[in-house]
Amino acid sequence: MNKAILSAVLGAALLATGCSNLQSNTASIRDLNDPSVSGHVLAEQVCSMCHGVGGNSINPTFPRLAGQQPAYLTEQLKAFRSHDRSDVAGYQYMWGIARSLTDKQIDELAQYYKGQIPVPGQARNAGLVAQGKAIFLNGVEASGVPACASCHGPQGYGHDGFPRLASQHDNYILKQLSVFKHTNDRYTGLGTMMSPVAYNLSGDQAREVAAYLSSQP
Known part of the structure; x- marks a missing residue:
């Protein structure tokens, strides 16, 4: 080895x-x-x-x-x-x-x-990343999902109480979306805003958004 x-x-x-x-x-x-x-x-x-x-x-x-x-x-x-x-x-x-x-x-x-410098993310599936970018920037009107960028910023860097999501682990993002969708375990503060958003995202859409965010710098 x-x-x-x-x-x-x-x-x-x-x-x-x-x-x-x-x-x-x-x-x-x-x-x-x-x-x-x-x-x-x-x-x-x-x-x-x-x-x-x-x-x-x-x-x-x-x-x-x-x-x-x-x-x-x-x-x-x-x-x-x-x-x-x-x-x-x-x-x-x-x-x-x-x-x-x-x-x-x-x-x-x-x-x-x-003050710490994030390690840039890496794209592993270009197709998922492209679909996730569209959802992040524009939302899913048919499902009532707003653009993620409206709260988390156009680059996913967040602001004020809205977290930075850029370069975050895709598995972690998916896990948290599941928590918001299926439980009230994070139903506090600004987290209350995420429950309806996560509920209206399909499993495929959640994976696409997570793939996009994990690929960002």
């Missing part, structure tokens, strides 16, 4: 182990219970175990946070802390992580990730 492949395998194994440990042993992580630790330090020493260095996650289970809108991250971290956001991944991973975060640490985390 060459060194590059070995490094990748070991890195993936360490990432999986780290996230598993965070899930089961959050109480043993001293920094999470210390309000004097800065958000910058938490991001680099704790959050990076799942969300990757600089917020550029390589595991589609965990969203990429680099370049994310700070207002959105602040809202989500507070929703995890209060348990208002209760999707499966939320309570499995983020409830324990967020429970001891102070407002100051949350603000610092949001600003840290805002």
Whole structure:
């Protein structure tokens, strides 16, 4: 096995182990219970175990946070802390992580990730990307689906409380669309706007939008 492949395998194994440990042993992580630790330090020493260095996650289970809108991250971290956001991944991973975060640490985390440079996405299926782009920019009038760009911006970079979606993992986007469509687990804040949108998207349309967004810079 060459060194590059070995490094990748070991890195993936360490990432999986780290996230598993965070899930089961959050109480043993001293920094999470210390309000004097800065958000910058938490991001680099704790959050990076799942969300990757600089917020550029390589595991589609965990969203990429680099370049994310700070207002959105602040809202989500507070929703995890209060348990208002209760999707499966939320309570499995983020409830324990967020429970001891102070407002100051949350603000610092949001600003840290805002300042990180996102890794550009890659197109894997040109046909899906083209269809997804049309939906993202124009919506689906026949189904009552508005243009995603009307809230998330023409490039998918988001603004204010609307999240950046460009270069996000397609699997993660699909998972969240399913949560919005089939549950009330994210029915809080601006998330309430997504339920009817996701409900009116077909499975194929959701995959097309996810493919387009994951291909963006």
